[in-house]
Amino acid sequence: MAVSVDEAVPTGPVRDHTPPARRFGGRGRSVLEIALLTVLAVVMLFPVLWMIETSIKENRDVYAIPAKFFDFTVTLDHFKDVFIASGGRSALSVSFLNSVVVAGVSTVLATVLGVPAAWAYSRFAVKAKKDQLFFILSTRFMPPVVVVIPIFLMYRQVGLIDTKLGLILIYTAFNVPFTIWMMKGFVDEVPAEYEDAAMLDGYTRLQAFWRFTLPLLVPGIAATAVFALIFSWNEFVFAIFLTSSDDVRTAPPAIAGLIGGTTVDWGLVAAASVVFALPVLAFAYLVRKHLIAGVTLGAVRR
Amino acid sequence: MGTVAVHGLCKSFGKVQALDGVTLDVPDGSFFVVLGPSGAGKTTTLRAIAGLEKLDAGSVHLDGRDATGDAPAARDLAMVFQSYALYPRHTAYENIASPLRARRCSSSEVAAAVEQMSSLLHIERLLQRRPAQLSGGEMQRVALARALVRRPRAFLMDEPLTNLDLKLRVEMRTELTRIHRSLGGTFVYVTNDQVEALSMADQVAVLKEGKVQQVGTPTEVYERPANQWVAGFVGSPPISLLACHAEGDRLVGAEGWTLPRPRWTTAEDGRPLLLGLRAEDLSVEQRGDASLSGELYGLEPLGDRTVVDVRVGTEILKVKARPTVTGTPGERLHVTVDLDRAHLFDAGTGLALSEAGR
Ligand SMILES: Nc1ncnc2c1ncn2[C@@H]1O[C@H](COP(=O)(O)OP(=O)(O)O)[C@@H](O)[C@H]1O
Numbered sequence: 001m002a003v004s005v006d007e008a009v010p011t012g013p014v015r016d017h018t019p020p021a022r023r024f025g026g027r028g029r030s031v032l033e034i035a036l037l038t039v040l041a042v043v044m045l046f047p048v049l050w051m052i053e054t055s056i057k058e059n060r061d062v063y064a065i066p067a068k069f070f071d072f073t074v075t076l077d078h079f080k081d082v083f084i085a086s087g088g089r090s091a092l093s094v095s096f097l098n099s100v101v102v103a104g105v106s107t108v109l110a111t112v113l114g115v116p117a118a119w120a121y122s123r124f125a126v127k128a129k130k131d132q133l134f135f136i137l138s139t140r141f142m143p144p145v146v147v148v149i150p151i152f153l154m155y156r157q158v159g160l161i162d163t164k165l166g167l168i169l170i171y172t173a174f175n176v177p178f179t180i181w182m183m184k185g186f187v188d189e190v191p192a193e194y195e196d197a198a199m200l201d202g203y204t205r206l207q208a209f210w211r212f213t214l215p216l217l218v219p220g221i222a223a224t225a226v227f228a229l230i231f232s233w234n235e236f237v238f239a240i241f242l243t244s245s246d247d248v249r250t251a252p253p254a255i256a257g258l259i260g261g262t263t264v265d266w267g268l269v270a271a272a273s274v275v276f277a278l279p280v281l282a283f284a285y286l287v288r289k290h291l292i293a294g295v296t297l298g299a300v301r302r
Numbered sequence: 303m304g305t306v307a308v309h310g311l312c313k314s315f316g317k318v319q320a321l322d323g324v325t326l327d328v329p330d331g332s333f334f335v336v337l338g339p340s341g342a343g344k345t346t347t348l349r350a351i352a353g354l355e356k357l358d359a360g361s362v363h364l365d366g367r368d369a370t371g372d373a374p375a376a377r378d379l380a381m382v383f384q385s386y387a388l389y390p391r392h393t394a395y396e397n398i399a400s401p402l403r404a405r406r407c408s409s410s411e412v413a414a415a416v417e418q419m420s421s422l423l424h425i426e427r428l429l430q431r432r433p434a435q436l437s438g439g440e441m442q443r444v445a446l447a448r449a450l451v452r453r454p455r456a457f458l459m460d461e462p463l464t465n466l467d468l469k470l471r472v473e474m475r476t477e478l479t480r481i482h483r484s485l486g487g488t489f490v491y492v493t494n495d496q497v498e499a500l501s502m503a504d505q506v507a508v509l510k511e512g513k514v515q516q517v518g519t520p521t522e523v524y525e526r527p528a529n530q531w532v533a534g535f536v537g538s539p540p541i542s543l544l545a546c547h548a549e550g551d552r553l554v555g556a557e558g559w560t561l562p563r564p565r566w567t568t569a570e571d572g573r574p575l576l577l578g579l580r581a582e583d584l585s586v587e588q589r590g591d592a593s594l595s596g597e598l599y600g601l602e603p604l605g606d607r608t609v610v611d612v613r614v615g616t617e618i619l620k621v622k623a624r625p626t627v628t629g630t631p632g633e634r635l636h637v638t639v640d641l642d643r644a645h646l647f648d649a650g651t652g653l654a655l656s657e658a659g660r
């Protein structure tokens with residue numbers, strides 16, 4: 001994931017960048033735009049801001065009425081509580097570790113299975129290709145809640161209930177179709193002639209794919225993997241139905257489990273949520289160049 | 303050794319019949335050109351030889367051995383793609399070295415071979431660049447070097463000069479001929495440019511809509527086109543075709559003209575024919591006994607010569623003339639015809655009439 005976009009996508013000749021035409025309406029329009037965007041940003045970001053504030057407020061300030069926006073006492077106690085409980089690691093910290101394992105492994109599996117499949121769908125004449133691709137996509141039409149009961153029953157039969165492997169498998173199954181669809185678009189953009197040329201050079205078809213096509217797919221793979229990772233990281237429905245014990249549970253149901261007792265430690269909930277949100281933000285930030293490269297991969301010179 | 307023979311190649315893409323029974327026989331060491339317009343099936347033919355295309359029917363023989371089902375890597379061929387297909391993340395050096403690396407040559411062998419090729423093609427200073435940093439002509443040289451760096455059974459070249467500007471194309475034409483002569487080897491060279499075919503080939507196969515129209519030396523294809531279509535495709539300016547029929551010892555044009563009937567034709571009276579006349583076999587400057595009258599339609603000065611368009615009835619004759627020729631449109635002209643060099647085609651089938659008596 002550390003490959004820079006400049007390396008991954010060959011830079012074409014310098015195209016002339018025509019400056020964007022001035023928008024109709026001029027200054028008045030842009031003031032209005034800025035105002036609207038500000039309102040939108042405040043509305044969208046307020047819950048996030050509130051979560052961050054709550055996570056660093058002392059308990060007294062958390063429950064204060066009227067709510068304290070600015071003059072509260074800052075503390076990092078809630079974050080400490082997220083990771084450390086009396087006598088060692090907290091249940092929450094175990095759930096975060098579980099989330100890392102489940103999301104990570106299922107994303108790797110989906111990528112390893114999905115990328116070669118996408119390559120095959122892109123390069124080979126497959127019977128009823130369109131129907132097959134539609135079928136693959138259709139497995140994503142169903143919301144998880146619809147299938148979770150039958151899967152629960154099946155998992156109980158085969159002993160996958162309340163195991164990390166069970167979650168990894170179901171997330172992989174959900175991410176493979178997505179990976180195939182995303183990656184097929186990226187593979188289509190890489191001319192098949194690179195592989196033809198490699199085969200005439202004396203490489204086998206698989207070597208040609210591995211040595212010449214795969215490196216060009218890195219930006220696409222990065223973008224696709226991030227989406228798959230975020231799906232698995234955020235997934236809630238399967239996680240809450242299929243797991244119950246603290247040492248298997250992933251973070252979303254674990255955080256949700258904090259709410260609902262007689263008293264709710266909102267500071268802890270907020271701090272756990274912040275910790276939960278950070279990896280997603282960090283990943284999106286790290287691969288933002290790849291995400292953009294993914295969109296502009298069509299610029300590869302043919 | 304390096305003979306390539308394909309027999310009865312058929313390939314269709316959905317409704318498009320790209321190859322329709324293509325049979326070719328490429329002798330060892332020859333410069334064999336497949337000539338045809340865009341969409342004729344030239345690329346598909348090369349890809350079939352290379353093993354990149356699954357065939358509906360037909361066979362490919364390399365060095366006399368059936369190689370129809372072999373993987374591309376097993377065929378021991380090299381190919382220059384129309385788009386060059388240089389690996390974008392590799393330098394020119396690594397691109398050229400790729401066929402040797404695939405065959406696990408030692409790095410000193412690779413270095414020596416790449417150096418030899420780059421000096422042959424004058425690309426020494428480009429070796430550390432990537433394809434995106436090369437111009438079209440430079441990419442073409444690197445692609446050629448990648449193909450020529452090895453001694454395969456045969457070299458397949460798909461319109462390698464088409465994307466170059468005219469000056470470079472003319473230069474590379476002579477250079478490729480020179481390379482073929484100095485390196486030897488069998489070349490199967492595909493082009494849509496009849497000048498390339500005529501100037502470079504030992505043998506030409508003319509392809510149209512997936513069917514071979516004619517195979518022969520450039521002279522044979524030019525002097526004795528097998529049909530009306532080949533006559534029209536090969537030669538510049540294009541051959542002029544006039545509708546006519548034979549009547550006793552005369553040829554009578556649909557536009558009312560008459561000419562003496564060429565001695566060698568055997569066509570029966572009244573059969574609809576096409577008379578094919580090349581620009582250099584017509585003249586507006588000297589008088590002969592066989593001539594057509596028409597009016598000046600336009601002049602096309604080309605520097606070393608001028609092509610005079612003469613309208614005969616509704617048909618246009620292209621006549622080659624000296625560059626000093628002048629005239630005004632509408633002016634009446636006599637065009638002298640060298641009937642010994644004329645061609646006659648059956649107007650129905652387009653096939654050339656037997657020229658046995660010539
Ligand atoms: N992969 C393909 N899919 C569909 N049609 C194709 C494909 N390759 C070639 N064709 C069609 O086959 C015909 C011959 O193509 P091609 O061999 O590329 O011609 P040429 O190289 O002489 O221009 C054309 O009509 C072309 O559109």
Ligand SMILES: [Mg+2]
Nearest residue numbers: 344345384460
């Ligand atoms: Mg072609």
